[in-house]
Amino acid sequence: MSFQLNKQYYGDYGEAKNGAADISTSGASKQEWPLWEIFIRNKQGLDHKHVGSLHAADAAMAIENARDVYTRRMEGVSIWAVETKFIHASNPDDAAALYDPANDKAYRHPTFYDLPEAVKYM
Amino acid sequence: MEKNLETIFQEKIDAEIRIEPKDWMPEKYRQTLIRQISQHAHSEIVGMLPEGNWITRAPSLRRKAILLAKVQDEAGHGLYLYSAAETLGISRDEMTEQLHTGKAKYSSIFNYPTLSWADMGVIGWLVDGAAIMNQVPLCRSSFGPYARAMVRVCKEESFHQRQGFEILLTLSKGTEAQRQMAQDAIDRWWWPSIMMFGPKDDESPNSILSMKWKIKRFSNDELRQKFIDVIAEQVKVLGFTLPDKDLKWNETRKHYDFGSINWDEFWQVIQGNGPCNKERLDARKKAWADGEWVRDAATAYANKKAKQNKAA
Numbered sequence A: 001m002s003f004q005l006n007k008q009y010y011g012d013y014g015e016a017k018n019g020a021a022d023i024s025t026s027g028a029s030k031q032e033w034p035l036w037e038i039f040i041r042n043k044q045g046l047d048h049k050h051v052g053s054l055h056a057a058d059a060a061m062a063i064e065n066a067r068d069v070y071t072r073r074m075e076g077v078s079i080w081a082v083e084t085k086f087i088h089a090s091n092p093d094d095a096a097a098l099y100d101p102a103n104d105k106a107y108r109h110p111t112f113y114d115l116p117e118a119v120k121y122m
Numbered sequence B: 001m002e003k004n005l006e007t008i009f010q011e012k013i014d015a016e017i018r019i020e021p022k023d024w025m026p027e028k029y030r031q032t033l034i035r036q037i038s039q040h041a042h043s044e045i046v047g048m049l050p051e052g053n054w055i056t057r058a059p060s061l062r063r064k065a066i067l068l069a070k071v072q073d074e075a076g077h078g079l080y081l082y083s084a085a086e087t088l089g090i091s092r093d094e095m096t097e098q099l100h101t102g103k104a105k106y107s108s109i110f111n112y113p114t115l116s117w118a119d120m121g122v123i124g125w126l127v128d129g130a131a132i133m134n135q136v137p138l139c140r141s142s143f144g145p146y147a148r149a150m151v152r153v154c155k156e157e158s159f160h161q162r163q164g165f166e167i168l169l170t171l172s173k174g175t176e177a178q179r180q181m182a183q184d185a186i187d188r189w190w191w192p193s194i195m196m197f198g199p200k201d202d203e204s205p206n207s208i209l210s211m212k213w214k215i216k217r218f219s220n221d222e223l224r225q226k227f228i229d230v231i232a233e234q235v236k237v238l239g240f241t242l243p244d245k246d247l248k249w250n251e252t253r254k255h256y257d258f259g260s261i262n263w264d265e266f267w268q269v270i271q272g273n274g275p276c277n278k279e280r281l282d283a284r285k286k287a288w289a290d291g292e293w294v295r296d297a298a299t300a301y302a303n304k305k306a307k308q309n310k311a312a
């Protein structure tokens, strides 16, 4: 039985297929690493919560950096990294129009209903 | 229209409603925050240098691990704060450039040298102590991302001060030479530490607006007094003294009186003429230049991977 060992060096393969590496040399076209939003699950069973953002060249680096920046004290058991440009947010100026429909529906809350003291466990 | 928005904005501030990055805000508020948050971030980053200086010479493995963890925390603090500032529309690279060109300032305290191991104790106790005094009220700052970053920072800071105090406590029980080393460190750092709170209130140009907008909650002088009152008591536990012959409890004020601060020195250091200003900035610029190929290589690699994934 034979197998091929494919040894790959960091960033050192696929050169022939994809052409020269894309390193800019002029200061003008220098680019920052993209910004990522980081979400951390504190412990199993809880949801991921936004904790902040950081810069990284790619998703793998974003997760590694998030480990160092946001979980130095066991704050997490799982990390999500989302490139900031992919986040769509509601506009604060639209808040009135967006949330107004929920404003006058107090009957969606249990406290809206007056029940006699005698009723237990409800 | 403009006035109307400004009124709404001030009403939110007065009602303790946090301002978020996409909310309308006066341009001056945005500028003030960018200045304050980025300078705070720069202080965390430059602040790693004086302590980094002693990591390889820590007296035990325990102390070395602790100092390493503390300095790593400071890097984290810088990163939380840079990303909070970025939500206001300034880029990370712009901030880095402002630091390197001297356009943006950082805390004057980090322009003093760390001459002995005892300095690690005093920095934790006094410098981190003063930072905490400044930072705790910032957890309620009106700008959401800043306040949230500060909550994180403050949680991590308290070990910084305690480990520093512990170093001094150990030295205070040591040999005569160790006690002298600790006292000497306190003597050198005391005045610069109380200068960290910034100029006196009547000479602090940005304070009044910052208070109205609840970016700051207490004035420089209020915080400085609070700090002095606390430290004047803690130093007794160590059996050392603070180098101020005018330091005295004032029964009517219920505060410690203290001697006059050498503001000339403060402004000299802010303007770049402190003992280590040049060394600190050179170290930052060198780190940035030396890291350039790493940044470029990682970008190139990410681009190539992205292309490959598209092709596949």
Ligand SMILES: [Fe+2]
Pocket (backbone or CB within 6 Å): B044, B073, B074, B077, B153, B157
């Ligand atoms: Fe810090």
Ligand SMILES: [Fe+2]
Pocket (backbone or CB within 6 Å): B044, B077, B131, B135, B153
């Ligand atoms: Fe700090």
Ligand SMILES: [Fe+2]
Pocket (backbone or CB within 6 Å): B074, B128, B131, B157, B160
């Ligand atoms: Fe600290």
